[in-house]
Amino acid sequence: METAEIARRFLTFFENNGHTVVPSASLIAEDPTLLLVNAGMVPFKPYFLGQRTPPYDRATSAQKCVRTIDIDEVGKTSRHASFFQMLGNFSFGDYFKEQAIPFAWELLTRPVGEGGFGFDAEKLWVTVFHDDDEAETLWRERVGVPAERIQRRGMADNFWSMGVPGPCGPCSEIYYDRGPEYGRDGGPIADENRYLEVWNLVFMQFERGPGSGKDDFPILGELPSKNIDTGMGLERMAALLQGVDNIYETDTLGRILDRAATLTGVKYGDHERSDVSLRVIADHVRTATMLVSDGVKPGNEKRGYVLRRILRRSIRNLRLLSGDDVFFMHDLTDTAIQAMGGLYPELASSADMIHNVIDAEEKNFADTLRSGTTLFNRAAQRTKAGGGTVLSGDDAFRLHDTYGFPIDLTLEMAAEQGLSVDENTFRDLMNRQRETGKRDARLKKLGNADISTYARLLETSGATAFLGYTDQESEARVL
């Protein structure tokens, strides 16, 4: 079943059950607490919180999502993409668990000839939040899932939150057993590769508020009403319904992967290392295409930085496979536009703009690499010749300062040569440079008046301690 057909079936099923079909929102989140939309519920957040009155009680959508937190998994697991599409059905104070659970089961197990996905009920497993007896009873009694295929999990897995302040609640997930050739027995608790998570039903009931620090969003209390938010991974469904091993081999990502293999002359399936590169390239080219289409431009902070890192990572992987000075991004972007065009017709009309942005970044990065790679190689050779395994912080700093190498690029290139990097010294040097810059700016502002005071101050207080990564740097580390 083609990806576009899977989306169509999902939306039609819920439309026929009284849901309004809502088009995907832009990846650029309206929500100021998020950089990019990372789940289907994001555009509906004000409805769940009771801040706005929804124009409908039930909605369904296929939402574009980007999860920077999953970027490191891309190409290594069978199921994580940096851009993916989440199919969802939503209830705003209308139905709750008693209906969300049977809806999900019906759509998954209804025969293909009758508008469903035709899954074998015996291959489906479910999880519930550890104290959610109500959900477990519904699965057993209303749907007929045997107790041995229902597992209970705690906060980390079965309590869904946005990662920022917002609605949250216990959830119940549905997994498909791909069989012993994919891993161990024992259900999703034992093996999330063999048991592939396809759908998460969230019982949105509570609210998390701003906390005292990062990642600390305490539960404030109950929401004004009990809601449903579900998320089904379109790419994961495509992998199952197309009988392929992972999401990178489906009809959309697979086309980009095949094109990358042709352009680089590397055969997919030959070596695990080059396979990972091909999957990263396919994923990142598609993500970049979708981000640029929604108006993101490469830059040095926030969304622009996410895009820049993703583009540069795909370009580096292309060069790892076929050597320096290849320029394949235009061709691959074309393939991505075609592969995604069925679901997103707007891609074709903005193709010129997308190409201009991506081609310019490729050229820009090629210049950076050309000038910095010689210095990098020399530093790496020197380190190894001295029997070392750590590239010095001074070298990393010089690469940054003179050639504009972001630290992540240096880390990645070093890792390829079996080296680590003295990041602490690198950060110290960066901080020192920042302090000098600030002092110079202050002195400039004051003319030459009383420079000695500042000199003394610096002497007595010393260099400023490192207080943590800036937003941009922590985002970069995620990448």
Ligand code: ATP
């Ligand atoms: P996982 O545990 O596999 O990382 P998750 O629990 O983080 O997934 P949810 O937040 O529950 O995912 O998102 C709802 C659904 O979206 C998942 O059940 C899955 O089908 C899909 N999904 C989540 N993350 C990704 C991703 N990075 N790539 C593709 N699909 C995804």
Ligand code: MG
């Ligand atoms: Mg996840």
Ligand code: MG
């Ligand atoms: Mg999960």
Ligand code: MG
């Ligand atoms: Mg989940």
